[in-house]
Amino acid sequence: MNPFRFHNPTVLYYGKGQIEQHLAAEVTRYGKRVLLVYGGGSIKRNGLYDKVMGILTEAGVQVFELPGVEPNPRLTTVYRGIQICRYEQIDLILAVGGGSVIDCAKGIAMGAKFDGDIWDVYQRKAKANDALPLGAILTLSATGSEMNAGGVITNWETKEKLGGSAPPHTFPRFSFCDPENTFTVPRDQTVYGTCDMLAHCFEHYFHPTHNTPLQQRLIESVIATIIETAPKALENPTDYDARETLMYCSTMALNGMINMGVEGDWACHAIEHEISAIYDIPHGGGLAIVFPNWMDYVVDAGPERFAQLGTRVFGIDPAGKSVDELAREAIAEVRAFFRRIGAPQRLADYGIGDEHIERMAEQAVRFRKLGSFKKLDKEDVAEILRRCL
Amino acid sequence: MNPFRFHNPTVLYYGKGQIEQHLAAEVTRYGKRVLLVYGGGSIKRNGLYDKVMGILTEAGVQVFELPGVEPNPRLTTVYRGIQICRYEQIDLILAVGGGSVIDCAKGIAMGAKFDGDIWDVYQRKAKANDALPLGAILTLSATGSEMNAGGVITNWETKEKLGGSAPPHTFPRFSFCDPENTFTVPRDQTVYGTCDMLAHCFEHYFHPTHNTPLQQRLIESVIATIIETAPKALENPTDYDARETLMYCSTMALNGMINMGVEGDWACHAIEHEISAIYDIPHGGGLAIVFPNWMDYVVDAGPERFAQLGTRVFGIDPAGKSVDELAREAIAEVRAFFRRIGAPQRLADYGIGDEHIERMAEQAVRFRKLGSFKKLDKEDVAEILRRCL
Numbered sequence: 001m002n003p004f005r006f007h008n009p010t011v012l013y014y015g016k017g018q019i020e021q022h023l024a025a026e027v028t029r030y031g032k033r034v035l036l037v038y039g040g041g042s043i044k045r046n047g048l049y050d051k052v053m054g055i056l057t058e059a060g061v062q063v064f065e066l067p068g069v070e071p072n073p074r075l076t077t078v079y080r081g082i083q084i085c086r087y088e089q090i091d092l093i094l095a096v097g098g099g100s101v102i103d104c105a106k107g108i109a110m111g112a113k114f115d116g117d118i119w120d121v122y123q124r125k126a127k128a129n130d131a132l133p134l135g136a137i138l139t140l141s142a143t144g145s146e147m148n149a150g151g152v153i154t155n156w157e158t159k160e161k162l163g164g165s166a167p168p169h170t171f172p173r174f175s176f177c178d179p180e181n182t183f184t185v186p187r188d189q190t191v192y193g194t195c196d197m198l199a200h201c202f203e204h205y206f207h208p209t210h211n212t213p214l215q216q217r218l219i220e221s222v223i224a225t226i227i228e229t230a231p232k233a234l235e236n237p238t239d240y241d242a243r244e245t246l247m248y249c250s251t252m253a254l255n256g257m258i259n260m261g262v263e264g265d266w267a268c269h270a271i272e273h274e275i276s277a278i279y280d281i282p283h284g285g286g287l288a289i290v291f292p293n294w295m296d297y298v299v300d301a302g303p304e305r306f307a308q309l310g311t312r313v314f315g316i317d318p319a320g321k322s323v324d325e326l327a328r329e330a331i332a333e334v335r336a337f338f339r340r341i342g343a344p345q346r347l348a349d350y351g352i353g354d355e356h357i358e359r360m361a362e363q364a365v366r367f368r369k370l371g372s373f374k375k376l377d378k379e380d381v382a383e384i385l386r387r388c389l
Numbered sequence: 390m391n392p393f394r395f396h397n398p399t400v401l402y403y404g405k406g407q408i409e410q411h412l413a414a415e416v417t418r419y420g421k422r423v424l425l426v427y428g429g430g431s432i433k434r435n436g437l438y439d440k441v442m443g444i445l446t447e448a449g450v451q452v453f454e455l456p457g458v459e460p461n462p463r464l465t466t467v468y469r470g471i472q473i474c475r476y477e478q479i480d481l482i483l484a485v486g487g488g489s490v491i492d493c494a495k496g497i498a499m500g501a502k503f504d505g506d507i508w509d510v511y512q513r514k515a516k517a518n519d520a521l522p523l524g525a526i527l528t529l530s531a532t533g534s535e536m537n538a539g540g541v542i543t544n545w546e547t548k549e550k551l552g553g554s555a556p557p558h559t560f561p562r563f564s565f566c567d568p569e570n571t572f573t574v575p576r577d578q579t580v581y582g583t584c585d586m587l588a589h590c591f592e593h594y595f596h597p598t599h600n601t602p603l604q605q606r607l608i609e610s611v612i613a614t615i616i617e618t619a620p621k622a623l624e625n626p627t628d629y630d631a632r633e634t635l636m637y638c639s640t641m642a643l644n645g646m647i648n649m650g651v652e653g654d655w656a657c658h659a660i661e662h663e664i665s666a667i668y669d670i671p672h673g674g675g676l677a678i679v680f681p682n683w684m685d686y687v688v689d690a691g692p693e694r695f696a697q698l699g700t701r702v703f704g705i706d707p708a709g710k711s712v713d714e715l716a717r718e719a720i721a722e723v724r725a726f727f728r729r730i731g732a733p734q735r736l737a738d739y740g741i742g743d744e745h746i747e748r749m750a751e752q753a754v755r756f757r758k759l760g761s762f763k764k765l766d767k768e769d770v771a772e773i774l775r776r777c778l
Contacts, residue, residue: 001633003404005411008397014650015392022394211630213617214637217610225603241600244390248603248649257646260637261403 001212001261007167008256010147011174014248019051019137019176024059026174030133031091035084037066037105039097043139046184052096052137064088066108069097072276072283073104075119075155081108082118085132093134095172098193099143102136103151106170109134113169122153122162124367131169137176140185141247142193142284144200144254146175154277160363161277177251179243187234187342190246192284194230195343197250198223199287203266204259206298206305206373216308218258224313225249230341267371268294271381274360281350288343292335293387301374303327347388357385390601390650396556397645399536400563403637408440408526408565413448415563419522420480424473426455426494428486432528435573441485441526453477455497458486461665461672462493464508464544470497471507474521482523484561487582488532491525492540495559498523502558511542511551513756520558526565529574530636531582531673533589533643535564543666549752550666566640568632576623576731579635581673583619584732586639587612588676592655593648595687595694595762605697607647613702614638619730656760657683660770663749670739677732681724682776690763692716736777746774 013022027034034056043049056063066081084090085108095105109131111118120126138146145151149167154160185193205219226249232242252258271294272286299306307323310316310330318326339345347353361382370376376384402411416423423445432438445452455470473479474497484494498520500507509515527535534540538556543549574582594608615638621631641647660683661675688695696712699705699719707715728734736742750771759765765773 001404001637003407004402005407006401006403007399010396012395012649013393014395015390018392018394211633213634214610214614214641217614218607218641221603221606221610225606228602244600245602248390252603252607260401 001215002209002263004261006256006260008147008171009168010171010255012147012251013174013176015244016178016180019055019178023052023055023137023176026135027056027061027092027094028059030173032061033064033089033091034061035064035066035081035088035090035093035108037069037081037093037095037097037101037108039067039069039071039101041067042184043096046181048096048137048139048181052094064090069101069104071100072154072161072280073100073107073152075107075153077104078107078111078118078153081105082111085112090132093132094137095134096137096139098138098140098189099145099196102138102145102172103143103153105134105136106131106145106149106151107153107164108132110164110166110170119155121166122164128164128166128169131166133173134170135174136172137181138247139181140189140193141182141243141250142196144197144250146172146177147251147255152273159277161273177247179240179247182243182247183238185237187237188282190230190234190237191341191343192282193250194226194246194341195284195288195338197253198226199268199284199291200253201226201258202291203264203269204262205309206265206302207263208302208372209262212262215259215262220309220312222249222253222258223309226253227313227337234341263372265371265373267373267376270364270370271360271384274364275347275352277363278356278360279350279352281352285344285350288338289345289347289349289388290384292331292338293384295331295334297380297384297387298371298374299327299331306330352389354386354389357382360385390604391598391652393650395645395649397536397560398557399560399644401536401640402563402565404633405567405569408444408567412441412444412526412565415524416445416450416481416483417448419562421450422453422478422480423450424453424455424470424477424479424482424497426458426470426482426484426486426490426497428456428458428460428490430456431573432485435570437485437526437528437570441483453479458490458493460489461543461550461669462489462496462541464496464542466493467496467500467507467542470494471500474501479521482521483526484523485526485528487527487529487578488534488585491527491534491561492532492542494523494525495520495534495538495540496542496553497521499553499555499559508544510555511544511553517553517555517558520555522562523559524563525561526570527636528570529578529582530571530632530639531585533586533639535561535566536640536644541662548666550662566636568629568636571632571636572627574626576626577671579619579623579626580730580732581671582639583615583635583730584673584677584727586642587615588657588673588680589642590615590647591680592653592658593651594698595654595691596652597691597761598651601651604648604651609698609701611638611642611647612698615642616702616726623730652761654760654762656762656765659753659759660749660773663753664736664741666752667745667749668739668741670741674733674739677727678734678736678738678777679773681720681727682773684720684723686769686773686776687760687763688716688720695719736774741778743775743778746771749774
């Protein structure tokens with residue numbers, strides 16, 4: 001493994017009843033002026049908004065609100081949140097929602113303490129060294145944002161979708177994960193969330209880092225459990241056990257615990273960001289399209305890892321098969337899983353054609369070549385995108 | 390899974406060169422008066438003492454020393470450390486050693502901030518709510534103490550060996566794990582460390598908690614990797630990759646990351662503590678003796694979990710075998726592994742007879758019945774101990 005530094009200070013609460021028992025104490029530790037950040041209103045329909053407001057009000061907290069955070073959260077929304085924080089002297093930002101809401105809250109938290117345009121941080125022109133405290137109540141199993149320091153923001157004017165962070169400040173100070181809050185997540189969102197968490201595992205799994213046997217097994221554990229569990233959650237959205245396991249997989253997939261000392265690939269995420277920066281498609285849907293095509297394109301750089309995925313996770317019998325055959329069977333299994341849960345297969349499913357491929361490929365590599373498993377230049381990215389059509 | 394709260398704030402540094410690069414900054418964050426706690430002098434022989442002293446001195450740190458911490462660290466040593474901390478107004482305790490040294494440092498850290506006899510905390514008569522900051526430099530892969538809040542101390546006068554903690558205060562603020570610092574660990578200690586980390590995995594793995602598919606796979610990942618790697622480290626003590634992987638397994642086995650929301654068993658640890666409180670045998674050696682006998686005794690309470698261990702970790706072919714048969718084969722594999730690496734098999738290997746079995750059994754259950762996988766009373770413990778003879 002590579003030498004590494006690991007630090008994840010988030011206090012994680014999991015399970016039924018934790019919000020009722022511990023939210024008030026966790027919030028008021030940071031003050032009494034709270035900015036509640038949330039999305040399109042699903043938390044008003046399912047009762048979570050009322051529950052949280054009740055707890056905060058009873059605890060003597062003054063609540064300010066930033067509703068309407070978009071699925072691909074926008075820089076303009078981050079700016080609005082920053083203004084509220086400054087004007088109202090907010091002590092804590094409380095994100096109630098999925099990864100988009102939490103990512104937006106992270107941008108606001110950094111921006112409220114940043115002297116300048118916070119977009120510079122996402123553009124890597126500047127570094128944020130502080131952030132307002134933020135906490136999270138998770139309502140969607142997908143991004144792992146509830147237990148990591150990063151967040152992705154879209155600048156709709158420039159059509160750029162970029163990640164930013166300021167660890168340890170942008171780790172949620174606390175996160176509440178109650179599986180019941182995901183019971184009402186629509187089927188499509190459950191599918192996209194599943195694709196997203198699986199994609200995080202794949203980004204960790206395909207890498208050139210030497211000597212990572214435990215990390216590989218930990219990642220395989222999460223992949224296997226997602227594949228086993230997602231169909232159950234899709235079949236019965238109020239299956240507590242399935243929702244709980246899926247939620248836990250999503251947290252573990254991107255809280256840094258299964259990939260210490262590993263240089264992940266992350267090319268597919270970068271490519272998907274270019275797609276959704278232009279077309280505003282769901283992140284998880286884009287990943288489900290890009291990943292199998294990326295796998296086909298890069299498999300020869302290390303078929304052994306793909307073969308191992310096939311035998312260990314998908315239970316492929318290796319008897320009489322070459323490594324290359326096993327690798328291709330494993331990719332076919334990944335493709336089949338995405339199809340089985342109803343994920344999109346091609347960009348055409350979103351009505352996307354080849355009109356912006358050159359531009360997306362150019363943008364994707366503007367900071368550097370992509371990937372660690374196999375380095376990709378502009379031509380590679382364009383070819384992968386063409387295969388996604 | 391059970392509802393849970395997880396919080397592990399330790400900053401973990403892994404790999405070659407991290408001490409040289411980051412130790413001075415991490416230490417001086419807490420002050421300039423440091424108590425260096427270490428054991429029998431192996432760090433003087435292998436050069437680590439000189440390296441650390443050089444770095445601290447250059448950073449302007451005033452170093453006080455507490456050498457000679459015992460393999461089963463003693464309460465009297467904790468008391469000595471507490472006195473030094475108070476008298477010298479220590480800012481940070483730096484433990485350089487294995488689990489015993491770090492556990493001792495935790496006792497000192499709690500005691501230095503505790504108004505009363507710190508032994509009361511281990512006896513569960515009082516609660517510690519603060520601790521001096523402590524950091525660790527790990528030299529032995531075994532206990533996981535470098536990334537958890539607990540520690541075990543032996544009161545030699547009363548023949549009691551008890552665990553205590555005050556999270557988050559007793560988490561090391563930082564821990565440095567350089568595999569090269571384990572190159573000179575003697576063969577026996579490497580064996581005991583392997584037994585200890587494996588035992589931690591087993592304590593997590595055998596439990597009655599509902600719906601823990603991911604946790605089970607994560608634990609199996611660590612077990613499989615230990616079993617694959619320990620023989621390599623024993624065969625070639627300076628095999629960097631093997632030492633690195635084993636070190637990483639030991640940290641992951643007891644930092645809370647693979648067993649969130651799981652009610653572990655911990656009967657074997659409690660039983661072993663009674664043995665080594667009287668006979669002062671190595672903790673890992675005692676565990677290697679107790680665990681297979683405990684497994685034989687409790688297997689009928691849940692043979693499925695044992696069978697799963699057999700098929701998933703030991704690669705036993707389930708074709709044509711009953712769950713009970715698979716379970717017994719799995720236990721045989723565990724026994725065979727301990728034998729293969731040269732771990733002790735019976736209490737007789739340490740010259741221990743049946744003279745104190747009743748007393749040990751009585752002491753073991755003095756707070757409550759042991760175990761979660763199967764509850765054990767005094768008679769159960771006595772029977773397991775007799776099987777260990």
